[in-house]
Amino acid sequence: MDQAVTLIGELSSAYKEQFKKQNVLMSFAGFLNTVQDRPRPMIRNSAEYIRDTFDFFGTKETEGTAKSTVVRYKMFDEGTERNGPIIGGELVQDEIYNILDNFVSQGHVNKLILLHGPNGSAKSSTVESIAWAMHRYCKKDDGAVYNFNWIFPTDKNAAPKVQGETGPIGFGVNREQLEDFESSYAFVDDSQIACKISSEFRDNPLFLIPMPQRETWLREWISAKEGTKPEDVYLPPHILQSGLSKKNQLIMENMLSAYDGDLSKVLRHVQVERFFYSRQYRVGISTVEPQMHMDATEKQLTMDKNISNLPTYLHNIRFHEAQGELIEANRGLLELSDLLKRPLEAFKYLLTTVEKSSISLPSSTHNLDMVFMASTNEKHLDSFKTAPDFSSFRGRFELVTVPYLLRPTLEVGIYRKDIDILNKTKKFMPHAAELLCTWACMTRLKQPDPELYESNQKALVARLDPRSKIRLYENQSLKGHFKNSEQTVLRDLKAKIASESMGMVVYEGRFGASPREIRAILQRAAQNSEFDTVTPMAVFDELERITKDRTVYEFLQFEARGKYHDALLFINIIKEEFCEIFETEILRSMSMVADEEYDKLLQRYIEHVVASIKKEKILNDATEAYELPSEQLMKEVEKILNIQSNVEKHREGILNRLASHKLENPKEKLEVVVVFESYLEQIQTHYYSQRKAVIDKNYQSLLALNTDDEKNLNSESKEMAIKTYDELERRFGYTRKAAIECLTFMMKTRK
16 A cells, blocks of 8 residues: 555656646746747647648658659658558658648648548558647647636635726735736636636637737747847738637627726736647547538537636626537647548538638637648549539649559558567468568559650560569569660669659559458468468468459459459469579578678679779789789679670670669668679579589478488488478578478479
């Protein structure tokens, strides 16, 4: 019991200290000191606040699909309470930021940001990440936001007068305090408060300062901070408006009348309160689901005990309380989830609400300060475009396309959390998730249109198959499908190829397997009782199962064009790819030659080629003397690479490729084995082909181990098989049973 009391005491002390640091409650005088110290943050509207949230978490450069590098906002790396980070989506995030920046430049929000894309493309998750970032930013000093309450104490012993000095108004404090502007009812104990009136609109306390004094002070304070003339200071239009809600304006006017126009006495009743954005509790952030009625309503407060305790001079006011998602989201963010699932009439009033940033209520019209964001899928948007009213809405919408990802290395990050959870019950083997993501990305590709390219490029672009297109987007080698010179041309065209369908109705990434479907495939593969672990074969089984019924999934109903839109073909492609990958891994596990020997040979070859082209010498580490490049070494490697003619042009192409890679990746260390990955594979393949008999024998030994055929193995073969299994587990993560399944599959597929 004593320990519990101690813990509660420590918690209370820590929370009290945090409460003081956050300045949750202030008098109006204290608030003015804060504004004077940081005037710009105190006059932000919702668009500027959200834009500053983006800026607060910072940016970084990352690899793009169309461009070599793109800007990524770090706030999308943080994840939320429920979900992980947003994978990819840099172009979407940048477009949202630019729209917010335009709102800030024009001084008000007059359009709704509509995120549209296929199901599961992270539209709602993007909005959720923004809301979560706002929640964290508002807890920082730079992100502090304030509203205010009216406080009326209960002490009637020394009551101030209604009309200056002519009569009591039903509450009071010591008269000495009334002579001091610093005295405030903001910190009166709750037991001494007769009535507390809050603002459901979360009005900025700055609006309590009448114009033009508000403008004058702000210009002076900002000019002092920014070193400019007061007349040159830019003030956003909203801060120069009346700003107060009708309820607060009526209270202000009646109190000024009661105090003979003495504003200092009125402001003593103001308690400035810091509020914190919360999506969960709908504080400055609100989400309207498709089934919910979206509106703002108002009710009159008559029987409220709090209202009955008001001073008598305020009894003539008919108090109304506004309610609804629009009210909850004021000074923040309103999300309209799946907007177009509603009947058109249900959100027609958004036309004027968004454009004018105001809402008409039965008792008043109130200015709104919020960013409107909505989401919809492409089917509903296509249907909406046929409506007669679409042109009216289009002018009030900022359309932001949110496509599926087209790069498997990014796609696999979406399921990292799912895989970690599934791993607890059934272990995932290497490449299972990666190959599934490769298949998914191939289903989302469009066949490039050769007619959009120069005549000497058309045939090359027409040869670009789905797997090669994925490799191009990933900045990977295009393997043996294209010559080095052709790969260079395609890399130069990558940005054009990636943006070819941008802005079209049917854009690349609009269709294909959705992340929700891929997540379901992973879960079913983990539940497949035929496999002890989740191997690529378990994934292949699930893919073959879902492709049997084309009526279930829309992307399976596309007619194949060349090698595109052919889900069955894509399964065969990733099967063959896995066979190549696993064969490389198992050969490396045999440890007949250390992997670094291949790397060294390739690096030496490239080094000698570069020196030969530049007419330079190379340092011989053994003799410590500079020597001419070895023509014999270059010819031997070129024979392995099957370079049969025009050797000089081939060598010049290597130098150009190195220069091109350096230009595209100026901050990365040059890795020869990465740039010339296909050469490395050819060297390895050549070496293994010379030892085919030994390798085939070891394959048989691997399958014979722990079977009746093991008795036919000699000690050397048995030892090599055991060592290979151990290396497969140590280096690549295969269990022995999974390795046997993979080897059996590879040999069966190759036959």
